Amino acid sequence: MANILVVDDELGIRDLLFEILNDEGHNVELAENAAEARAARQRARPDLVLLDIWMPDTDGVTLLKEWSTAGLLSMPVIMMSGHATIDTAVDATRIGAFAFLEKPITLQKLLKAVEQGLARENARRAAASVVPTTANNLATVVTTMGENALVPAAPQGPAIETGPQAMQSFDLDRPLRDARDGFEKAYFEFHLAMENGSMTRVAEKTGLERTHLYRKLKQLGVDLSRGRRGTV
Secondary structure (H helix, E strand, O other): OOEEEEEOOOHHHHHHHHHHHHHOOOEEEEEOOHHHHHHHHHHHOOOEEEEEOOOOOOOHHHHHHHHHHOOOOOOOEEEEEOOOOHHHHHHHHHHOOOEEEEOOOOHHHHHHHHHHHHHHHHHHHHHHOOOOOEOOEOEEEEOOOOOEEEEOOOOOOOEEEEEOOEEEEOOOOOOHHHHHHHHHHHHHHHHHHHOOOOHHHHHHHHOOOHHHHHHHHHHHOOOOOOOOOOOO
């Protein structure tokens, strides 16, 4: 699950994108112009932005350049337009846009671009979470990449039981989204182990559709081969 900001001046497109992305399990915030997009970017710090190019007050390319200049382009931005030229798309990419989608946008292209953008963002955060360690302040935690690593321990960080002989500890000094991803990863790994890797039973246990569950596990970097004993 990711926080996605949709910026488009057309109500019908905003509503359609909201329904699609919400059905995929994402938290979606809507903005109809650059002013609302600036406020949403500051307030919600989205994991990904879908940004229309042609808007009445400030166009999407100008807003993209504004964020880039101010050092606020810390998330993938997918540009959208039904009238943009190739030069406009190239300019947006040079400024820092992750991808460009031409309207009308097909469902397949939309979901593929969003999935790729979030995958890049998760990889960037995982790389940023690797920090130097010290001999006197170490704790073993499960990182978003699925391997044990040594990172500074949070003061009095609570341990969460995930199995009879397994224990995960979480660094509470990390940003909320990173800490949440770590917990969700441990949560799904626990249920996979308890259900011997059966995706059907894990989907039933967690209340997720299989398609959404597969996408979620892939996003979190869960190793699906662990705990599997020939069941599906």
